[in-house]
Amino acid sequence: LTLLCYILIILVNVALILTILLEKKLHQPMYVFLCNLCFNSLYGTAAFHPKFLFDLLSNSHVISYAGCLLQVFFIYSYATTDFSILAVMCYDRYLALCRPLEYHSIMTKQRVVLLVCFSRLVPMICQAIVMIMTSKLTLCGFQINKLYCENWSILKLSCESITLNNIVGYIVILLYTGHALSILCSYVQLVKFSLKYPERRRKFLQTCTPHLMCLINVTAALLFDVMYARYGSDSVPQSLRNFMAIQFLIIPPMLNPIIYGLNLTQVRSSCLKLC
Template sequence: MENSSTVKFFSLSGLQETRTNKFLYFVLTLLIYLLIILCNLILILTIIVEKGLHEPMYIFVCNLCANGLFGTVGFYPKILVDLLSDIHTISYGGCMTQVYFIYSSVLCEITILTAMAYDRYVAICKPLNYHAVMTSLMICKLLLFAWCFPLFSAAVLISFTATMPLCGSHIQKLYCDNWSVVKLSCVPTTLNNVCAYIIILSQMAQVVFIMYSYVLIVSVCVKSKEGRTKFMQTCLPHLLALINFCIATLFDVFHSRYGASQLPLSLRNIMAIEFLVIPPLINPIIYGLSLREIKRRILKVFDGRCKDSQGPTKQTRQQKNGNRG
């Protein structure tokens, strides 16, 4: 019998079918990861550089994209190494680190979306009080909540997991997650389960708050054409991001808790990584294309760079023509 003091490495499963085409899967995974980095960085840098975007809504969008990058750091570097290796293992410390990155990112996603929902509620339902409510101090408080609460919650959950003696070292997944490690425990996991359910309930409460705030927002927006336009421009992207994230998370929950071994391995892998691929890739695209101000600023930045690259050529031609004259 093993325990956590002797389990130094975990073996991971899920990559058996990739051995024959591992270079193809490696290239596809690398392209997806680079695309995630590129899309999120473009949006983050645009919001940081453009002073006209230093408003609460865009600040929250910037943090949402930053969280997307934060979460994928815990998954993609490791899976890229595994795709090129015949041995798929991870150290105990590496496993706990991966769990922390992925879980805290998932929790951060909901808290940031909650802060964004509150911002949109105040902007549309109480427009006259918006600047009085959404002050710099309030934005800092919302961001502290959006980051500190998930980071602390994930740390508490993992600390309980790390104290459990383990009777196995095989994780039936592409990566480490808390539930997969907990299932290897030699002792009852009541304390860990209670902590997990408290965290889940807190996340569900935030989803209920988001939905309730949007019921109020819709009730205000349907009264005028201007309100409907504002809803489509600023609130619809947020709802799409929320729906996208909830569906992706449900896939992982069903896979972790109720995943059946009789399902095809490829389908189980898709269910396991869907929330690590779709939300961080789709979110910057949704906001980049839907929010007119961000879209305009991104195009402005790229258009300015194109003009700068063409400028010296045109200027040189004019000087040559002047010299000839």
């Protein structure tokens, strides 16, 4: 089942990336950002699924400390990059709907490249700081009761005070929770705008609905994982705990391309044509 899920994730994301790359009419900012979102899904899931599949076939479930820290970095940077990309996509939709006459003068090729770089580099820098701080801790244990390495599980093994690590961790969580809230607030304004101008309502429903669905999908999955990792109970059945731990590495990467592929007419028609 895990292998099938991973294959499906690769297929739907690669299919959408290739569709956008091969169709010239899709070489627009919105689709470039969507391509970036799909690439990020491949990046994040590659940090978990191959190692997990190897562990399923192996009798010993071990990973080096350096490998563990790298896995945390890749998975966490994937999660935070998702929010950055969705924030950039929200900005793009705001310009397209609220300032259509200025859209092409603002959303130039240089601006698109800058936004793509920003959405990837800032989360990586944030997570690099977190992981450097974690790597300097002395550990009193070496067993993580989770299907993959995650920062909070490593911090709980520390022999030293983790107060500073906790503060930095909460700052990063608040930063990206702020991303999600700002996107939701922006969408409230876009809904008001589309209701005020009925001729733009169709464009809003077609291009913004899949984006909003992806945001809810990613936010719910990540919030679920973060809150459970820190405050979850050991009385919860192991199978349920395992699902809660990995669902953000399965559900958003699998559903996001499908949501966009089904809702965006240009993407859907281009996919069917290429198939």
